Amino acid sequence: MEAPGLPTHLTSLLEADRIIVRQDCIPKSKERCSILNTYEVFANDSNDKWKSILNFEEQSSWKSRVFCCSARPFWMRGWTHDETVLLMHRPYGCPASTDTCLPHRLEVKLPDDTPLGSIVRTFGCCESAFRILDAEGTPRLLLKGSCMASNWCLDFVFKIYSVKGGRSIGRIIREWREDCDVFYMAFPRDLHVVMKLLVMSSSVLIDYMYFDSGC
DSSP states (O other): OOOOOOOGGGGGGGGOSEEEEEEOOOOTTSOGGGOOOEEEEEEEOTTOOEEEEEEEEEEOOHHHHHHTGGGOOEEEEEEETTEEEEEEEEOOOOSSOSTTSOOOEEEEEOTTSOEEEEEEEEOOSSEEEEEEEETTSOEEEEEEEETTTTOTTSOEEEEEEETTTOOEEEEEEEEOOSSOOEEEEEOOTTSOHHHHHHHHHHHHHHIIIIIOOOO
């Protein structure tokens, strides 16, 4: 798997083995459907020093937030130092979790339209599961959590599995807070940088699917 030409600001992920994605806190006084979600991303380096590497901001219509709520389609712009370095697109996904519905997915690409891959929700009766696909649509990683993912008042863990070896290589921990969510990710330092970006992006889809309060 080859890496595309990543923007300079994203190459810092080469040394990272942990990432934090923190949702900006939402004022209780504002109507939920009037708010566009925003996130800040932090990563460590080989010396375990942390720095902010990226910010995400939702781009969606007011109508989609009112009528589609947490299933709404959106674009998410990733930027740093006023430069757009990453784009995420979520098409509309069926709110019902059945294998006959349009699956929830998140497509990730560079600003020049170069695809990096996608995250796709897979149907399961007793677990919350996602496949991480590369730019060619080949499954590379699996994310698995229990069916209790939508319990807002608990921390929740998604384990990261390698499709090739079937072993657990890391995890995503969603820490519950009353007014915002925080996701902690850990994976091997030598994991391909594109896979790190896709694991990071998966936290956004997970947040919308299970923990977004909607309108």
